[in-house]
Amino acid sequence: MTEEKPQSPAERGPEAQPRAQDAAAAGPDARIAELENSLQRKTEEAAANLERYMRAVADAENFKKRLQKEKSDAIRYANENLLRDLLAVIDNLELAVEHADLGGNGKSVVEGVQLTLRLFRDVLDRYGVKEISDPAGAAFDPSTQEASEVRADRLLPANTVIEQRSKGYRYNDRLLRPARVVVTGSASGAPDPAGKKEPVQ
Secondary structure (H helix, E strand, C coil), rough: CCCCCCCCCCCCCCCCCHHHHHHHHHHHHHHHHHHHHHHHHHHHHHHHEEEEEEHHHHHHHHHHHHHHHHHHHHHHHHCHHHHHHHHHHHHHHHHHHHHHHHHCHHHHHHHHHHHHHHHHHHCCCHCCCCEECCCCCECCCCCEEEEEEECCCCCCCCCEEEEEEECCCCEEEEEHHHEEEEEECCCCCCCCCCCCCCCCC
16 A cells, blocks of 8 residues: 655645745744743743742831830830839938928938838739848858958857848849858858958948
């Protein structure tokens, strides 16, 4: 069996030649138009993506600035509540001064100062500041106490707290201020618990 070969436009006759010429002419134009449309779509997508990216960058920058401002405000106004509560203490002290200016036997002034002291302690307690109990009579504890003076005392063992000169305080689980105390020293003049032979004045 003989295989037939496809005929060329010239072999198919004069009517086939214009159709072939139109297809050949339309092929590149259609391809160019398709590429132009694809390019336009990609350009629009790229512009949209760039806009979304720029908006995301701007949002992130605004969020960062807001966090920095909140952090700065938190640091700057960290003691705002404490200071507001201390104003009540000042109010009571001012009232005590006013009553002192009015004269009298001073009883009202003493009562006013006592009231202010209680108020002050309440404020400290609310903010986690606790008073360390008086260590008089106990062994010296360098973790919460500071020896301000050493005295010889034959009746008490060395390094015993004789007297508390200023109270110690804790702030939550931290030592805010050690108690300043007087401790006993040995008769031979051995170094005191603070590592000093001479009393601290």
